[in-house]
Amino acid sequence: MxxxxxxxxxxxxxxxxxxxxxxxxxxxxxxxxxxxxxxxxxxxxxxxxxIRRLPLDRIEPTGDGGLRLGATVTNSDLAAHPEVRRRYPALAQAVLAGASGQLRNMATVGGNLLQRTRCAYFADLSKPCNKRVPGSGCPAITGEHHNHAILGASAHCVATHPSDMGVALTAFDAIVEYETAEGPGELPLADFYLPVGDSPHRETALPPGALITGVVLPPVAVAAHSRYRKVRERASYAFAIGSIAAALDVRDGIVHDVRLAFGAVASRPWRARAAERLLAGGPADADAFAAAADAELAAARPLADNAYKVTLIRNLVVSELATLAQEGTR
Amino acid sequence: MTVTAGREVTASVGTAKVRLEGREKVTGAARYAGEVPFPDLAHGWLVLSTVARGRIRSVRTADVLKMPGVLEVFHHGNALPIDAGFVIPLLGTPPDSLVALFQDDRVPCAGWPVALVVAETSEQAREAAEALVVHYETEPHDIRLSGERPDAVPLDSQVSGPGVTQKGDLDAELAASSFVVDAEYTTPQEHHNPMEPHAAVARWHDGILEVVDANQGSGYIAQLLAQLFSLDPGVVRVRAEHVGGGFGGKGQISVHQVAAVMAATVLRRPVRVVLTRRQMFSLTGYRSATVQRVRLGADAGGRLRALSHRAVAMTSTTYDFAEPTTAVARVMYDADAHHTSNEIVRLDVPTPSFMRSPGETPGAFALECALDELAEKSGIDPIELRVRNEPERGPVSGLPFSSRNVVACFREGARRFGWNDRDPRPGIRRDGRWLIGTGTAAATHLVMSVPSTAAVTAEADGTFTVRIGAADIGTGARTTLAMIAADALEVVPDRVRIRIGDSSLPPAVIALGSTGTRSWGWAIKIAVDELRDMLTPGVIIPPEGITARSDTTAAVVGLMQSAPKERHTYGAHFAEAAVDTTTGEVRVRRMLGVFAAGPIVNPLTARSQLIGGMIWGISMALHEQAIVDQSTGCLVGADFANYHIAAHADVPSVEATWVDEAPDPDDPVGFKGIGELGNVGPAAAIANAVWHATGVRHRNLPILPSRVLSSRGDAV
Amino acid sequence: MTTTSSVITLNVNGEKHTLPVDHRTTLLDALRERLDLTGTKKGCDQGQCGACTVLIDGRRVVSCLQLAMAAEDREITTVEGLAEDDRLHPVQQAFLDLDGYQCGYCTPGQICSAVGVLAEHAEGWPSAVTGDVRPEAGAPALTAEEIRERMSGNLCRCGAYVAIVDAVARAAQAPDQASAVSAQDEGSIR
The missing domain is CATH 3.30.43.10 (Uridine Diphospho-n-acetylenolpyruvylglucosamine Reductase, domain 2)
Incomplete structure (x- = not known):
């Protein structure tokens, strides 16, 4: 160091x-x-x-009925907060599924969004990595990549974003607030992460020198009926190999509102908009859920050793939406 | 005063006793090797190769030597001479040339030590080590292990036994069999990963080389250090009071001790070298990956006519380490045609080593899964199949068994686990999203004793001091030996003081191969016998006490000659697994192990150790594997975030118990060893349970979600 | 001091220590190398094992990823600060009695983590295995499953997990546990 x-x-x-x-x-x-x-x-x-002692450690209601999460709110405080648990349960679950109790007591909202990939080549200075040294190459594509991206990757980088929290925030249309020398600004989380393309080292659309000050959760009624499910290679304290944040509102058997986002499949938390579009206004049954998953995953480009993720995500979509639909009709 | 060995208690052996050092461990007072303070301490940081094969062209030390706090950079251009050309009696071979530190420019594998940076603080040493530029001349590497390698060769070894054993006509017996299993099983490269990283501090003080170390046998390490540095053995003292886990990975001398001694010798001040977690992966041994083919042929009643177990493992180009993978097959089951072979392929990889039940663990996985497959094919209950194949004598040795209570373990386990109500059909039990199944497997481990010495002193104050070069790496040996000594002396354990973990104590076998309790306990018992003879009624104890010494060499050799037998411990594992085939998740829901391992000295710590071994089985079955990048020959993700071991949430209710064993009248010791037994077989029990849950055989470990999904990617 | 080192005051186990530190120094190294508090262990130095767990302002953290500079003026509790004179903390006593350890190297981290777990549970925090995280569902009972999940940030290679979970469960029942935890964490949990 x-x-x-x-x-x-x-x-x-x-x-x-x-x-x-x-x-x-x-x-x-x-x-x-x-x-x-x-x-x-x-x-x-x-x-x-x-920046840990800046006064950004509060969770406050916004005027329109949403919540503002300060950038230095710890994961633990976020997951323990009654309003988060009540109105965005998938967010609390996502945070609780991440890391360990100790790390959640340290890690913050802003840091979570800006954390780097856990691709082992990225962390190993003796290896090439286009994210770390632009133009040096990506050994993961032909090497070890069983937990790498199936969506949105490029020939330059197949790393995934490791966040759980970010998956739920993405599903709920969160907005990142930041401060620069020129003043405050904001970015929808949907636009926060840049496409991989040929510049995997450029990860976010934050202006240079910006400090994330908070994340705003807009009022999303369907979020109160949401779940986060994470699959990993041991039961706890491991990064996801696939995860899903899902929210579903079914009225009279018809999907009134739905939110879907995936983790551990792309360089950013993956909002499944194609699946959402297909589901909205349609029947809330297993066939529809599967069709929606397939529509989203049609864009998947798995590598030699991670095609299992396509199956995994498809199955997670079907089972989590089915669970939500069942809970909603109880 | 006068003292006799008392008559005050009958027995502490067999009663639960809290660890003697327990209070120190729960308060943080117990100091491990890297925690013993020394004035003027300097810090060494190793630099490892980033290429898998080649030569060092240059080590750019000039810039690094100018960095703040840097004292010296050791490398092949300036290293102290080391003599590694001697034979280690325990192994019957010279040491791995890994410990001939910095003696030449050759790089035989990735993660090979190429330099040591020493600085005033660890932060400075680390930064300088990262800044050190090493240029290599790279050569093509060969690291791919497979069962088809034509260069796989059987290896005879003092430690692993013969490379090949065979009797009978395998093809003929297979052809004549009613049921045949022929399957390939693989196990991945696995790493010991004790929680305490390897660490050593070395200093010269009053003409003595003092080393505070993390090891499994300080006397052994002291002896090797003396030989490597051509020192009089009398001037080297190694201590390891508390050791944060070993599992075999701290059994052999490694780079940290050698580097610390070299630096302390040259710099004339204390130097500490601590391995990073990442460095441990290439410097401290590991369990080789294995590719195993098991062929079983049975008659209509399930009796084995043919058993063939061929195992291919890898070793390095610097040392021939033979994983004794077929050891279990050589003991557990006989057949008219019985063939086993342990083969190695020499690759450009670090040298594998002994890891908790070496050979038996991967071998038992393959063999005990194959037995389960045979049970499925023959329609015979897996326990019944094993009962029908209980041999009268050692299948290879022809020797009688000193004890063989494996059937008793299965019967007791079946009763406790509820096995007898089991429906053998796979894939038919569901609990919500989980498919449920149960599986079983046998366990066995060799019982050995290795010559050891001990000294027991009757002190003038009425207490006793036991001195023995034993090690407690978390096994509870300190406590166990105190209990054994107390019983021999017929006093309460509180009157017995135990001194271990120091090369200045009477030499004894290292903590390896589940030999400790038996070998050390034997030496203590003989010394106590001697002492009791000296403590005649009325004898006056002088201030320095009265000391009796023992050496079990003659007794150990005598037992092997006078009563040659197959001496083993046994067990039966039971596991219940839950599998979500839509996500690939596998969870172990409960486990039970029933063992036959002679008299259990301390039930409290024995239970812990057996359960710990079984948890290793969960970890092996579901989590552990090191991943090697084929193109560079380097490990990918050599850390706890990528190399998963079971965490709390992976470990359900696990119970270990044991059956009483009648003592072997020919055996003067009685005690066996349990350090490794719990780890032989549990992975097979779990894999068999996964089959019972899903109907899919997983013959490649670990059983990751990706493998479950790929084998049965059924959509919901 | 230089631009890359500073004199700081660390408040450890109720004692203030003023010392110069290289900014690179983690809290873990400061405790072990500078204050001779070696009870806190270094298992991976990467936040991947939990052996270095200590409590800061009553909350468990991994001290290997905590810069000493950033821990200035906080209340740091290490394993050495849990017992009161000769009286072990209920968690320590339960580990001792139930053999919740083998080699002992992960033990201080497990124990500090368990103290943190009991406080977090007392605050009503849910976990990843809590069936319903909504506040209306109430605080989850501290079942073995809950303990396992909450303790999963502490790896134990000896495999002492079964006894550790028993020990944490027993400590949670200790008569003085509630007061021990609340005294420890008074005012520190928002």
Missing amino acids: KEFQYQRAGDVRGAVALLSADPEARFLGGGTNLVDLMKTGVERPARLID
């Missing part, structure tokens, strides 16, 4: 100013990803700006 300067930011504007003053500076939140990457040498900041 390289030597670095350390400063604790006193307020948001000050934090942004500190960052813009030093191109080699990074914000330090919970540190659960950044400090690890600094140890492996993937990140080598010259300066850390500790």
Whole structure:
């Protein structure tokens, strides 16, 4: 790990100013990803700006009936919050499915969205990686990729975004709020992550020097009837090999509203809009669920060793929507 | 004062006793190797090769030596000479040339040590090690293991026994069999991963080389260090008071000790070298991947006419390590034609090593799954099939068994587990989204004793001190030995002080091969016998005490010569598995192990150790595998985030118990060993349960969701 | 100090320690290498095993990913700070009595984590195995399944899990557990 300067930011504007003053500076939140990457040498900041004590650790109602999650709210506080659990249960479940109790006590909302892929080649400085060293190549495509992307990847990178939280936030149309030296701004989470294309090292649409200050959950009625399900290679404390956030409102056997997003299948949390479109206004039965999954997964381009994910996601869509439909009719 | 060995208690052996060092462990007071403070300590950080084969062209030390705090960079250009050309009696071979640290420019595998950076602080050492540029001349590597490799060769070894055993005409017996199983099973590369990373601190002090180390036998390590550095054995002292797990991975000398000694010798100050989790994957041994073909042929009644078990494992180009994979087949089942072979392929990989029940664990997976397949084909209950194939004598040795209570284990286990009501048909039990099944498998492990010495002192204050070069790597040995000594002395264990984990103590076998309790206990018992003879009524104990010493060499050899027998422990595993075929998730719902392992010294710690072994079985069946990048020959994701071991949530109710065993009248010790037994067979029981749940045989471990989905990707 | 090191004060087990630290120093290394509090263990140094678990302001964290600088002025509790004089914390006592460990290396982390789990459960936090996370469903009972999930951030290679879960369950029943936890965490859980 390289030597670095350390400063604790006193307020948001000050934090942004500190960052813009030093191109080699990074914000330090919970540190659960950044400090690890600094140890492996993937990140080598010259300066850390500790934002953990900024007054961004609150969860507050918005005027229109949504919730604003401060950027430094910990995963634990998010998942324990009564309004999150009541109105966006899949979000609480997603957060609880991530990492461990210890890491959830450290990790923050902003950091979660900005965490880097857990692709092992990315973390290994002795290997090429287009995300880490643009143009160096992607050994995962022909190498170990059993937990890599099936959707939205490119010939340059097949890494996945590891977040669970982000999958639920994506399903519920969350909006990222940020601050730059020029003032505040916002980005729908749907536009937050850039397509992989030929520049996998460029991951988000955040303007340079921006500090995420919060995430706004708009009022989404169907979110109160939602679930998150995560499949992984051990029962806990592991990254997903496939996950799903689903919300469903069925009225008289017809899908009134539906939200679907997938995790561990793409470079970003994957909103299944094609599936949602197909389901809306149609019957809430197993055939419809399967057809919707197939429609979304028609774009899947699995690699040699991860085609199982197509089956997995399809089955998750069918089973989770069926469970929600059944619960809704009770 | 006068003291006699008392008559105050009858027996502590067989009663549950909390670990002697337990309080230190739960309060954080127990210090492990990397935690013993030394003034003026310097920190070493290893640099490992990033290519799988080649030569070091240059090590750019100049820039690194200018970095803050950096004291020295050791590499093949400036290393102290090391002599690794001697034979280690325990192995019957010279050490792996891995420990001939920095002696040449050759890189035989990825993760090979190429340099050690020493600095004032660990942060400085780490940064400098990361900054050190090493240029390689790369050569093509060969790392692919398969059952079809023409260069697979059987290997005879002092540790693993003969490479090949065979009797009878295999083809003829298979042809004449009513039921035949012929299947290939694979197990992946697995790593010990004790929670405590390997660490050593070395310093020269008053002409003595002191090493505080994480190992499974300090006397053994001291002896090897003396030989490697051409030192008088009397000047090397190695200590390992508390060791954070070993499982075989701390049994052999490794790079951390050698590097620390080299640096401390040159720099004339204490140097600590701690391996990172990632470095442990290539420097401390591992269990080779195996490819196994098992062929079974049985007559209409299920009696085996043919048994063939061929196992191919890999080793490095620097050391011939033979995984004794077919050891279980050589003991458990006889057949008119009985063929086994342990074969190796030499690849550009790190050297594999002994890992908790080496050979028996992957071998039992294949063989016990094959038995289950034979049970399915023949329509005979898996337990009944095993009962029908109980041999009278060792299938290969022809020797009688000192004990063989495997059937008793199955019967007791079947009763407790509810096996007798089991419907043998697969794929018919459902609980919500889960398909449910149960499976069973046998366990066995060799019982050995290795010559050891001990000293027992009657102290003037009425207590006793036992000194023995034993090790407690989490086994509970410290407590167990105190109990054995107390019973021999006929006193309460509180009056017995145990000194272990130090090379200055009487030499004894390392903690390996489940030999510890038996070998050490034997040495203690003989020393106590001697002491009791010395403590005649009225004898005055001088201030330095009265000490008796023992050496079991003659007794161990004598037992092997006077009463040659097949000596083993046994067990029966039962597992219930739940499988969601729509997601591929597999969960073990409950496990039971019933064991026959002689008298159990401390039921509290024995139960823990047996259950721990069974949890290794869950981990092996469902989680563990190291992934190697074929194009670079390097491990991918050598860490706990990628190399999964079972976590709390994977481990359900697991129960271990044992049956009483009548003592072998020819055996003066009685105690057997249980450190590895629990880990032989549970993965097979789980795989068999997964078949019973789903109707799909999983012959390749681990049984990951991807494999379940690929084998049965049925949509809902 | 230089631009890459600072003098900080760490409040550990109720004692204040002022020391210069290289900014790179993790809380784990500061405890082990600078304060000689070696009860907190380094198992992976990557947040992947839980051996280095300590409590900060009453909440469990992995100290290997926590920079010492960022822990300044927080209340840090390590395994050395749990017992009161000779009286073990109920969690420690249960681990000792039920053999909730073997080699002992993951043990301090398991114990600190368990103390955190009991506090989190007392706060009514749900977990990934809680059937219904909505607040109306009430706090989940601390079943073996709940304990296993909540303790999953602490790996144990010896496989002492079964006894550890028993120990945590027993500690949860200890008469002085409620007071021990609430005293520990008073005012720190929002």
